[in-house]
Amino acid sequence: MKKIFKILVFVFAVFFISNNVFASSETLTEASGNSIAQTFQLNSTTTINSITMPIAGSLPTGKTPAYAQFVFYSLATIDSTTYTGLAGNVSTYFDGSCISSPSQRLTFSALPTTLTNKTFDLAVPVTLSAGYYRLVIFMWYNNNSDQSLACGNDGRMNVTYSYLTDYMIGNRQYYTNSGVINKDSDVEIALNATLTPTITNSTPAQSSTVSSNFTITGVYTNDSTYDSVMYELFDDTNAGVDALVIKCADAKVGFGISYSCNYQGRINTSYRLTPYLYNSNYPYPFGSLLATNGSISFNTNAELNIPPIGGQTCSTFDVGCYVVNGIKYLLYPSDLTLSNFTSLMDIIKNKPPIGYVSGVITGLGAININATPTLSFASFTPITIYIFTPIRTGLIVVLWFGFMFVLFKRFQQLDI
Amino acid sequence: MITNGLIYLIYGLVYLITLPIQKLADVSMSSNFASSITTANGYISSFNSIIPVDTIGQILTLFLAIETAVLTYKLIMWLIRRIPTQS
Numbered sequence: 001m002k003k004i005f006k007i008l009v010f011v012f013a014v015f016f017i018s019n020n021v022f023a024s025s026e027t028l029t030e031a032s033g034n035s036i037a038q039t040f041q042l043n044s045t046t047t048i049n050s051i052t053m054p055i056a057g058s059l060p061t062g063k064t065p066a067y068a069q070f071v072f073y074s075l076a077t078i079d080s081t082t083y084t085g086l087a088g089n090v091s092t093y094f095d096g097s098c099i100s101s102p103s104q105r106l107t108f109s110a111l112p113t114t115l116t117n118k119t120f121d122l123a124v125p126v127t128l129s130a131g132y133y134r135l136v137i138f139m140w141y142n143n144n145s146d147q148s149l150a151c152g153n154d155g156r157m158n159v160t161y162s163y164l165t166d167y168m169i170g171n172r173q174y175y176t177n178s179g180v181i182n183k184d185s186d187v188e189i190a191l192n193a194t195l196t197p198t199i200t201n202s203t204p205a206q207s208s209t210v211s212s213n214f215t216i217t218g219v220y221t222n223d224s225t226y227d228s229v230m231y232e233l234f235d236d237t238n239a240g241v242d243a244l245v246i247k248c249a250d251a252k253v254g255f256g257i258s259y260s261c262n263y264q265g266r267i268n269t270s271y272r273l274t275p276y277l278y279n280s281n282y283p284y285p286f287g288s289l290l291a292t293n294g295s296i297s298f299n300t301n302a303e304l305n306i307p308p309i310g311g312q313t314c315s316t317f318d319v320g321c322y323v324v325n326g327i328k329y330l331l332y333p334s335d336l337t338l339s340n341f342t343s344l345m346d347i348i349k350n351k352p353p354i355g356y357v358s359g360v361i362t363g364l365g366a367i368n369i370n371a372t373p374t375l376s377f378a379s380f381t382p383i384t385i386y387i388f389t390p391i392r393t394g395l396i397v398v399l400w401f402g403f404m405f406v407l408f409k410r411f412q413q414l415d416i
Numbered sequence: 417m418i419t420n421g422l423i424y425l426i427y428g429l430v431y432l433i434t435l436p437i438q439k440l441a442d443v444s445m446s447s448n449f450a451s452s453i454t455t456a457n458g459y460i461s462s463f464n465s466i467i468p469v470d471t472i473g474q475i476l477t478l479f480l481a482i483e484t485a486v487l488t489y490k491l492i493m494w495l496i497r498r499i500p501t502q503s
Contacts (some may be wrong), residue, residue, distance in 0.1 A: 355443030376456030
C-alpha cells in the first residue's frame with residue numbers, strides 16, 4: 001500500500017515538475033479573433049428588446065439542432081481590479097437553469113448560410129444601467145445528433161459550447177432596437193494567417209534568426225485608446241500542436257504600422273501569426289482588429305550558421321581544440337534531440353489518462369490566495385493586528401518546525 | 417553523436433510505447449472544475465488571513481520534491497541492478 005502511495009506521489013510530482021520546468025510552449029485555447037463578442041458603453045440606463053446582426057455559418061457535421069444564446073457581461077473597475085459579472089442573460093440556458101419553453105429559444109435547424117441583419121427578439125428584455133458591457137453570443141449544439149437538447153445536468157453533459165466563429169461568422173455589426181450598440185465597421189477577415197517561410201539558405205541551420213514583419217490595420221472606437229496590440233507567432237509545423245515561438249512585447253495601438261520582431265530559433269516549415277488586442281484596464285478590448293497583412297522572413301547570419309563540429313572554431317594548429325571539439329561532437333547531446341522529448345511531452349500531457357492529471361495540476365496551479373475572499377474574518381482592523389496576525393505568524397513557525405522534524409525523522413528512516 | 421544516438425533510441429522507444437496514447441483525442445476538463453477552483457479561491461483567500469496557506473503550499477512542494485528525489489534515486493539504482501554482474 002505504501003509503495004502504491006509512493007508511486008502515486010511520484011507520478012504526481014513528476015507531472016507537477018514537468019509541467020512547471022519543462023513547459024516550453026504555450027497553447028492558446030481562445031484566440032481573441034475567435035469569438036463574436038462586442039464591448040460597448042452605455043451612457044444611460046437602457047432597455048434592450050432585440051439585437052440585430054448579420055449572421056452566417058454552418059454547423060459541424062452531425063451537430064444539430066443549434067440555438068444561440070446572448071449574454072451581457074458587466075465590466076466594472078474597483079480599486080484597480082477589474083471584475084466581470086453577469087449582467088443580463090437573454091436566452092434559454094445558462095448557469096444551470098433552463099427555460100422550458102422552446103419558443104424562447106433562438107433555434108436553428110441548421111445555421112443559415114446568410115442572414116442579413118436578422119433581428120432576434122429577446123425572450124426577456126434586458127435593462128442595463130450606464131456602464132461598460134460585453135455582449136457575447138454563444139452557439140450551442142448537441143453532441144449527439146439524434147438527441148434533443150435537454151434541461152438539467154444530464155442534458156448539459158451532452159452539450160458543448162463553442163465560440164461562435166468556429167462555426168459562424170459575423171462582421172461585428174450589432175445594434176439593438178434602441179440603437180445603443182452600433183459598430184459600423186468593415187467586413188472582418190480572418191486574423192489567423194498561416195505563413196510559410198522563405199528559407200534563405202539551402203541547408204537550414206539549427207539555429208537561425210527568425211524575423212517577422214507585418215502590418216496590422218484596425219478600427220478605433222471612442223474607448224479604444226486603452227487598447228494595445230499583442231501578436232504571437234506559433235510554430236505550426238506539427239499539425240494540431242501549437243508551439244509559441246514569439247510573443248512580442250505589446251505596443252500601443254498604431255494601426256497601419258509595420259511591426260517587426262526577432263526571434264532566434266530553429267527554422268521550421270509553417271508558422272501562424274495571431275495578433276490580437278487587449279485592454280489593460282478592462283478584460284476585453286474596445287476596438288477591433290480588421291485585417292492583417294503579414295510576411296515572415298527567415299534569415300541566417302554568419303555566426304548562427306551550422307556551427308563547426310563541437311561548436312567551437314579552432315585555429316589551424318590548435319590540436320587541443322580539435323580534440324575537445326571531437327569529444328563534444330561524440331558526447332554532447334544536441335538541442336534538437338532533447339527538444340523531441342519536450343514536443344512529445346506537450347502532446348501526451350493533453351491525452352487521457354495523463355491529460356486529466358495535467359488538467360488537475362493546471363487547475364490547482366490556478367489556486368490564488370489573493371482572490372476576492374468569500375468570507376471576511378478581518379473586517380475589524382484591531383482583530384487582524386492583535387489576534388489573527390500573531391496566530392498566523394505562530395502557525396508559520398510551528399509548520400516549519402514540524403516540517404523540519406518530519407524531514408529529520410524521514411532521513412533517519414531513509415533506506416536507499 | 418554517440419549520446420545523440422542513444423537519446424534517439426530512447427526517444428524512439430518512448431514514442432513507440434506512447435503511440436496509442438498520442439492517437440487519442442485531447443481531454444477537456446469540465447467547466448465545472450474551473451468554477452470550483454474559482455470558488456475554492458474565495459474560501460482559501462478568506463482563511464489565508466488566519467491559516468498560512470502559502471506556507472503550507474511551500475512545505476508540500478518541498479516534501480514532494482524530496483520524495484521525488486528519493487524515488488528517482490531508487491528507480492535509477494533499481495535499473496542499474498538489472499545490469500548483469502551488478503548487485
